[in-house]
Amino acid sequence: MFHASDITEAAPSAAKLLATCEPLPRPTSSDYETVRRAVEFISTDFRSQPSLAAIAEAVNLSPAELEALFRRWAGLTPKAFLQAVTIDKARELLASGASLLDAAFDVGLSGPSRLHDLFVRHEAMSPGFYKAKGEGIDLAYGFTDSPFGRALVIATDRGLAGVGFSEGGAAGDAAALDDMRRRWPRARFREDQTAIEPFAQRAFDPAEWMRDRPLRVVLIGTDFEIRVWETLLSIPVGSATTYSRVAETIGAPKAARAVGAAVGRNPVSFVVPCHRVVGKSGALTGYHWGLSRKRAMLGWEAGVLARG
């Protein structure tokens, strides 16, 4: 179904988003950690609708301090974030996202609602490469702070190849790296902070999402997986779609479950927005890096839009 009104409503908010995102003061590492814990707490306990005081207590700050810090980080209050993270909100996102996805494909490759495509340019690695399990390629990796916790960033010389998350500490880092190594067991991994820094800086900062300087992403996967991941790139920021809807879009209407599996194998978490796919009921059914992260990402994106 195509609704012209969906596009005309979406386009201004996109322009607004791009025009009004001013660079944020770069938060310190410990600020990230505090906000991450607050996000975690809210995401986990949103059903009980905790008060500001309760959230502040959980992260050992006064309510005023938390509010200021949170607002600086996400541009909205903890209370507003809490609201954004509820299932109702996810349903709302779903309602708009589904029709936007339809619209994008009805219009053709550069439909006006393909917001995410404006700043991500992707290319698929050859099937041969995938078959060789990464044989003969160098992957640079490094860790960085992100709004969703400590992130593992992986890059080839052609672009961003992976984003994952660490639970923190040496063990968390090792687990995240292992997770990535299993995807491309024959690739050569080397720690290289300099190589991943440009991607680390840009992936999580909306002020850096610019059409004229698209983020280069390389997708390494099977044919089917790549079709699924490309579809994810057409879901606008701050909206959502369903597994079955993605299945229909790629022409395999009965493959909802296989789509779920493929979405789960997306190596470039967040940048390829697998968090914007939810169950048909609007429930957030699963996430490779933890459901609370998925909630946080959807809430964070709602906040990014609200700030404009």
Place this chain on the structure above:
DNA sequence: CAGCATCCGTACA
């Protein structure tokens, strides 16, 4: 909300 029918893609032989 718990159970289950169904069914696709993948891995491995």
Place this chain on the structure above:
DNA sequence: TGTACGGATGCTG
């Protein structure tokens, strides 16, 4: 090429 497997589904009661 065949087959076993299991899942980030989606209905049904």
